[in-house]
Structure formats: structure tokens, C-alpha cells
Amino acid sequence: MKTQQNRRARMFVTAAVMASTVAVSAVVANPKGNRSLALQRPTVMVNQITSFYVRGGEQNRIMLSMLMGHNFELTTLVRQVTGDQVTPVVLSVSTLPDRQGFFDPALLSFEQNGKIWKPNVNSTDDLLPLTPETPFGGEVNQGQVHQGVFFIPAWFDTEASIFVNYGGFRYEARFIDKR
Numbered sequence: 001m002k003t004q005q006n007r008r009a010r011m012f013v014t015a016a017v018m019a020s021t022v023a024v025s026a027v028v029a030n031p032k033g034n035r036s037l038a039l040q041r042p043t044v045m046v047n048q049i050t051s052f053y054v055r056g057g058e059q060n061r062i063m064l065s066m067l068m069g070h071n072f073e074l075t076t077l078v079r080q081v082t083g084d085q086v087t088p089v090v091l092s093v094s095t096l097p098d099r100q101g102f103f104d105p106a107l108l109s110f111e112q113n114g115k116i117w118k119p120n121v122n123s124t125d126d127l128l129p130l131t132p133e134t135p136f137g138g139e140v141n142q143g144q145v146h147q148g149v150f151f152i153p154a155w156f157d158t159e160a161s162i163f164v165n166y167g168g169f170r171y172e173a174r175f176i177d178k179r
Contacts, residue, residue, distance in 0.1 A: 047070060047071055047072050047073075047177065048069065048070040048071075048072075048158055048175035048176065048177055049067065049068065049069045049070075049175060049176055050067075050068050050069075050173045050174060050175050050176060051065070051066065051067040051068070052065075052066055052164070052171045052173060053065055053066075054066060054166050054169050054171075055169060056167070056168065056169060062096055062099075063095075063101045064093055064094070064095060064101050064103055064140065064166075065093070065094050065095065065096065066091060066092070066093055066164070066166075067091070067092040067093075067094075068089055068090065068091050068092075068164070068173060068175070069089070069090045069092075070087065070088075070089050070090070070158045070175060071088070071090075074088055075087050075088055078151070079154075084125075084151070085153070085154035086151040086152065086153060086154060087151070087152050087153070087154055087156055087158060088149050088150070088151055088152075089149065089150045089152055089158075090130065090147065090148070090149050090150075091108075091147070091148055091149075091150060092145050092146070092147045093136075093140060093145070093146040093147075094140060094144065094145045094146070095140050095141070095142060095144075097142060098142055099142060100139060100140060100141045100142060101139075101140050102138065102139055102140065103137055103138065103140050103146055104137055104167075105119070105121045105127060105136060105137045105148065106121045106137075107166050107167040108150075108164070108165065108166055109164075109165045110150070110152055110156065110162055110163070110164060110165075111162070111163040111164075111165065112155075112156050112157065112160065112161070112162050112163065113160075115155065116165075117152055117153055117156070119150055119151075119152075121137070125151065126150065126151055127148055127149070127150055127151070128148060128149045128151070129147070129148050129149075130147035130148055130149060131147070134146065134147065136148035158175050159175070160174075161173065161174045162174075162175075
């Protein structure tokens, strides 16, 4: 079991770095006052994407911004290499400018056609942080992005609506096809 977990983790990191990554960049000012482009972090290139805000509290205030992405080629590669019939879905979590929040991946569950899947956040069979040096869960401050990959069961259809539950929040997510 441990070998399979390590194989999946190595395969995903290799695939993400070699085949499916782009650099997220930002315009920054250098000491001379000129603007230049700086690379911040690799991100998985997606074919399908959806985004939503998690709201809560008495005023139904926006707590977190979530972006979910799916890549068809990565799904095929993960299934071929690991032999597991799973669908990798990348989840990016951030806050609005000048805000901070708290993200607990254990509060997430995914639902479709009456079936509910709740990932075991302590298992790389279900969840893998996108990069080992960045957190996936905990305090999310302005400018931070927490990214992880969920290996959802293959019975999920990325062409149909998926309900994402986060604590008491429920959202009907529908991927937009970017192909």
C-alpha cells in the first residue's frame, strides 16, 4: 500500500512538472522602479474549470474562494500508471484581498447522483498537496493559495454537476469546458 502511495505521489509530481504545468506570474517592481515579470509557482493546466465562493457566518460573508480544475490527459496518465480508477481534481483555495480565513480540507465532501465521497485527508490515496513546500489547509492569508489534488472515484462524471460541500456550505459546481 505504501509503495502504491509513493508511486502515485511521484507520478503525479512528475506529470505535473513535465506535462501539465505553466508558470503563474506576476508583474513586480524591481529596485530601479522598472516593472518586470516574476515567476511565482507552477500550476496544473486544466481542460475543465469551475470556481465559487464559500460563504458563512451571520452576514453570509465570503470566507474563501475556491477554484476546481480537471485535466483529461492527467486523469488518463494517473489511471494508466497507478492502475487506480480515480479522477484527479485540483483544488485551489484563497481569500479575497485584505482578508484572511481558515481552510480545513476535512470539511470537504463531493456528491453526485446521490453518492457522497468524503476524502481521507491523511491519505495520499485521496489527497495530495500540489507542492510539498506549500500548505493545504490552515490559515489562508491575503495572497496565499493552498493547492491540492483530490483523487475522486471514477464514478464521478466531470461532464455533469458535482455538489461540493464544505462544512454547512453546499455548492452545485459545473465544470466549464476550456477545450
